Amino acid sequence: MSPESLTPAELLQQRNRRTGLTIFQISWILVFVCLVIVNWQLRGNHPSWPPPGVKAPSALLPGLATLGLLASAWLARAATRSLAAGSRAAFRGQWRAALALGALFVLVIAYEWLSIPVSGIYSDVFRMMTAFHLLHALAIGLFMSMIARGVRAGRVSAQNLWPAEGATGLWYFVVVAWLLFFPVLYLI
Amino acid sequence: MATITATPGLGSRTTEGAAIRAADLLRWSLDHKVIGLQYMASSLFFFIVGGTMAMLIRWELLTPALDLMADGTQYNALMTIHGSVMIFLWIIPMMAGFGNYLVPLMLGAKDMAFPWLNAFAFWLIPPAGVLMIAGWLVGPPEAGWTSYPPLSTLFSPDGQTMWAMSLHLLGVSSILGAINFVVTIRNMRPAGMTIWKMPLFVWAVLATAIIQVLATPFLTGGLTLLILDRTAGTSFFDPGSGGDVLLWQNVFWFYSHPAVYIMILPGFGMVSEVLAVHARKPVFGYRAIGLSSMSIALVGFTVWAHHMFTSLQPALRIPFMITSMIIAVPTGIKIFSWLGTIWGGKIRFTAAMLFALGFITLFVFGGIGGIFLAAVPVDIHLHDTYFVVGHFHFVLFGGSVFLIFAGIYHWFPKMTGRRMNERLGQLHFVTTYIGTFFTFVPQHIAGALGLPRRVAMYDPAFTNINTVISLAAFLLGISSLIFMYNILRSLSHGERVGGNPWRGLTLEWATTSPPPPWNFRGDPVPFDDPYGYGSDESGPYLDAVERRFPAPEEAAGA
Ligand SMILES: [Cu+2]
Numbered sequence: 028m029s030p031e032s033l034t035p036a037e038l039l040q041q042r043n044r045r046t047g048l049t050i051f052q053i054s055w056i057l058v059f060v061c062l063v064i065v066n067w068q069l070r071g072n073h074p075s076w077p078p079p080g081v082k083a084p085s086a087l088l089p090g091l092a093t094l095g096l097l098a099s100a101w102l103a104r105a106a107t108r109s110l111a112a113g114s115r116a117a118f119r120g121q122w123r124a125a126l127a128l129g130a131l132f133v134l135v136i137a138y139e140w141l142s143i144p145v146s147g148i149y150s151d152v153f154r155m156m157t158a159f160h161l162l163h164a165l166a167i168g169l170f171m172s173m174i175a176r177g178v179r180a181g182r183v184s185a186q187n188l189w190p191a192e193g194a195t196g197l198w199y200f201v202v203v204a205w206l207l208f209f210p211v212l213y214l215i
Numbered sequence: 216m217a218t219i220t221a222t223p224g225l226g227s228r229t230t231e232g233a234a235i236r237a238a239d240l241l242r243w244s245l246d247h248k249v250i251g252l253q254y255m256a257s258s259l260f261f262f263i264v265g266g267t268m269a270m271l272i273r274w275e276l277l278t279p280a281l282d283l284m285a286d287g288t289q290y291n292a293l294m295t296i297h298g299s300v301m302i303f304l305w306i307i308p309m310m311a312g313f314g315n316y317l318v319p320l321m322l323g324a325k326d327m328a329f330p331w332l333n334a335f336a337f338w339l340i341p342p343a344g345v346l347m348i349a350g351w352l353v354g355p356p357e358a359g360w361t362s363y364p365p366l367s368t369l370f371s372p373d374g375q376t377m378w379a380m381s382l383h384l385l386g387v388s389s390i391l392g393a394i395n396f397v398v399t400i401r402n403m404r405p406a407g408m409t410i411w412k413m414p415l416f417v418w419a420v421l422a423t424a425i426i427q428v429l430a431t432p433f434l435t436g437g438l439t440l441l442i443l444d445r446t447a448g449t450s451f452f453d454p455g456s457g458g459d460v461l462l463w464q465n466v467f468w469f470y471s472h473p474a475v476y477i478m479i480l481p482g483f484g485m486v487s488e489v490l491a492v493h494a495r496k497p498v499f500g501y502r503a504i505g506l507s508s509m510s511i512a513l514v515g516f517t518v519w520a521h522h523m524f525t526s527l528q529p530a531l532r533i534p535f536m537i538t539s540m541i542i543a544v545p546t547g548i549k550i551f552s553w554l555g556t557i558w559g560g561k562i563r564f565t566a567a568m569l570f571a572l573g574f575i576t577l578f579v580f581g582g583i584g585g586i587f588l589a590a591v592p593v594d595i596h597l598h599d600t601y602f603v604v605g606h607f608h609f610v611l612f613g614g615s616v617f618l619i620f621a622g623i624y625h626w627f628p629k630m631t632g633r634r635m636n637e638r639l640g641q642l643h644f645v646t647t648y649i650g651t652f653f654t655f656v657p658q659h660i661a662g663a664l665g666l667p668r669r670v671a672m673y674d675p676a677f678t679n680i681n682t683v684i685s686l687a688a689f690l691l692g693i694s695s696l697i698f699m700y701n702i703l704r705s706l707s708h709g710e711r712v713g714g715n716p717w718r719g720l721t722l723e724w725a726t727t728s729p730p731p732p733w734n735f736r737g738d739p740v741p742f743d744d745p746y747g748y749g750s751d752e753s754g755p756y757l758d759a760v761e762r763r764f765p766a767p768e769e770a771a772g773a
Contacts, residue, residue, distance in 0.1 A: 043328040046398045054390055054428040061436030061466060065451070068462055078457065151449040159439065193314065194660030 041151070044189055052203075055057045059204045062159060066152050066211050073148075084139060085155075086213035092135035093209050099128035100202045103195045113185045115178060122175055129168045129198070136161055156208055163194040163204065165198045234632065234729055243338070245330035246732060247348070249314025251338050252630065255623075257340055258309035259699070261300050264348070266695055268297035273688040279675045290671035292374075296347065299378065302478070304344050306615050310481040311392050313622055314420045316630065320394060320723035320730060321414045323405045323739040328398040332391055339388035346381035350374025359669060362442040364452035364463050365507050368444045376445050379438045386431045386438070389477075393427035396420055407521060407741055414721045415504050415746050419484025422508035423477050426515065430473035436464035438624055453622075460698045461526060468519035476515045478611065480508055482618030486571045489625050490553055492719045494560030498746040500552040507545035517709045532591045534707030538591035546582060550575065566640025566715075569592065570621035572650050577613030584609060597667075602662025606724045610656045613693075620647070627702075628716045632728040632767075633709030639701040646694035650684050653687035682754035714764025718757045727764050 033041065070076040077083050106121035124192050140157045171194045177183035183190045240253050272293055275283045315333065319326055327333045340573050367375055400413070400421050440451045441463065450456035454465050483504075489497045498504065520527050520535040527535070527556045553575055562568065584606040588594050597603060620643070629632045661680045666673060673681065707749025715724040722743045726735050747753050 043398050043402050046402055047329060047332075048392055050394045050397055051390075052429060054394065054432055056366070057429060057432035058435050058439075061433045061469075062439075065440065066467065068465065069451070069459055070455070070457055073457065073680075148450060151443075151451065151458075154452075155443060155449065208681065212236060 254312030261304035265300035275683040293357035324403040336391040342385040393424035398422035410565040415487040416484035434470035472519040485622040489571040495561035499555030567624035569644040574617040581609035600662035604659030635705040650691035713766035
């Protein structure tokens with residue numbers, strides 16, 4: 028996948044895809060920024076947040092899940108590099124580990140969504156934000172597992188790296204979106 | 216004939232049959248020209264739909280009592296869908312249509328960066344249109360195009376949910392389309408096409424795409440909350456349960472004020488092209504126009520709360536008033552530059568040019584109405600009156616729609632190989648200009664006198680002025696029919712033209728009309744200055760283009 032081996036048209040296509048992914052990331056992350064602002068405006072209407080009588084959920088378990096998600100993104104990056112270097116075995120191990128940590132994250136947040144006591148606006152916002160993030164994590168996680176199959180079948184390889192590269196970029200997106208949400212939901 | 220393969224993954228297109236037939240518009244196609252025409256055709260369809268609703272609205276308002284509607288609720292539904300259709304299914308996708316058709320051609324590129332994504336973005340529009348209109352089957356939305364809660368949460372039937380889903384689809388379509396434009400303009404410029412050689416329409420599309428990418432996500436966020444409040448029992452907008460009714464207004468206007476520029480900036484780009492070509496003069500202040508589009512895009516993000524002067528904390532009013540006034544500066548630069556462009560030019564009063572010139576006069580008027588409304592004390596008086604209705608129709612119809620008309624007359628020959636009928640075009644212009652003026656100026660007056668907007672019945676003191684408005688609106692309806700007739704007739708009967716009937720210097724004219732599947736045979740070389748009209752080199756260049764892409768009759772030796 029060295030640049031010299033690409034035709035000019037393929038180079039242009041690669042450049043387009045990378046630019047396109049970056050712009051998509053910048054654009055779609057703003058939906059999450061919007062929801063953070065929504066959270067902010069809603070809490071401004073209450074004397075304290077959580078509102079009096081509502082208990083904030085513990086940050087311990089989701090905090091650990093956040094660390095797992097970060098590790099997952101790092102592993103996905105390592106896996107894509109392994110694939111680019113032609114090492115499919117290394118890719119398989121790292122990609123699987125990334126997927127497993129991602130699945131763990133999804134399970135923890137789903138548990139958080141289910142276990143928060145219903146308390147009106149506080150739990151409404153909490154559930155809306157976690158569910159919105161979960162949907163993205165799930166969809167992109169599924170896409171990543173399809174990439175694993177693509178590598179096994181030989182459709183995705185060092186010669187056709189873009190699907191893995193793109194999926195990794197989307198997984199970074201899930202991480203950044205969660206890093207926006209986590210402090211707002213659990214820390215402040 | 217030969218088959219050419221361009222970008223990998225795209226397959227091939229035969230070079231036979233450059234003309235695009237009506238049936239092609241109903242098919243999935245990756246050709247940016249087909250997609251551009253698909254956007255334009257579907258937009259024109261929704262223009263007729265929304266226009267018919269406008270006619271019904273004006274019929275209802277002929278007299279103070281209820282004429283056509285059974286009750287005010289029916290009227291509310293009609294006006295809600297009229298506004299939503301005109302904004303989200305007519306003007307915005309129409310501009311996307313021009314962008315799709317023209318940007319690759321103007322840059323000298325073979326297609327957009329992501330042809331598949333391009334087609335996908337278009338095909339989100341028909342289902343969105345169905346969702347919007349089909350609201351009538353389940354109880355139509357009644358909360359106006361702005362859909363403020365609690366009207367949109369507690370009082371509007373299920374069609375409101377479909378309205379929100381429809382806008383969701385259109386928002387995604389708009390973001391995907393905009394990503395495509397930014398990547399295309401950044402990466403797909405051939406050697407020789409530097410950014411300072413890009414036509415001003417491309418600059419305007421770039422500025423618009425940046426706004427779409429940065430503003431539309433907020434619409435997505437707001438609509439998500441609205442749908443949840445309506446279907447999942449949440450209370451984000453319900454102050455009684457800890458929510459905030461102003462939350463929607465903030466999020467909605469953070470998108471919808473920039474959306475105003477999504478609707479007008481591409482038109483600003485088109486008018487620069489039309490004025491320069493038909494006045495045979497270089498654009499006055501090329502860089503100032505390109506950069507003022509960018510500054511309008513930026514400042515446009517800081518003004519949204521001017522829609523909320525009456526509900527905003529008083530301390531915040533003045534800052535938003537100041538930013539709203541500031542945006543008149545880059546707009547003024549443009550107007551000045553357009554006047555400088557036509558000053559001393561050899562003006563040809565074609566239909567395209569008439570609409571471009573008409574636009575300048577109407578937009579100055581409409582813009583001054585905007586300054587009125589940006590001033591807090593005046594706005595508090597005029598809020599929710601017909602002055603506001605008059606203002607935004609003046610800038611949308613006298614602005615965006617006039618520019619769409621100018622653009623269609625100007626680029627129709629490129630798209631079809633045939634010119635539109637100029638006589639009918641002049642008739643269309645005169646009726647549209649008179650209709651626009653006498654529909655929307657009296658609305659300003661009625662509003663200043665206190666006529667509230669969004670009502671089916673009104674004080675009989677306003678009868679005469681409303682009758683004038685309605686009659687002028689019916690004239691607009693007739694003028695639009697003339698226009699549609701002209702399009703349909705010219706498709707088969709229009710005078711055949713060559714590649715460059717207006718003698719334009721930008722690259723879309725340096726190929727056949729309509730262009731071949733990959734736009735150019737060989738690599739096009741941009742003329743040194745895209746607006747170098749009247750320069751010594753431009754004459755021989757244009758003659759050469761004319762010899763290379765002659766009109767069919769001449770080719771036959773007639
Ligand atoms: Cu505004």
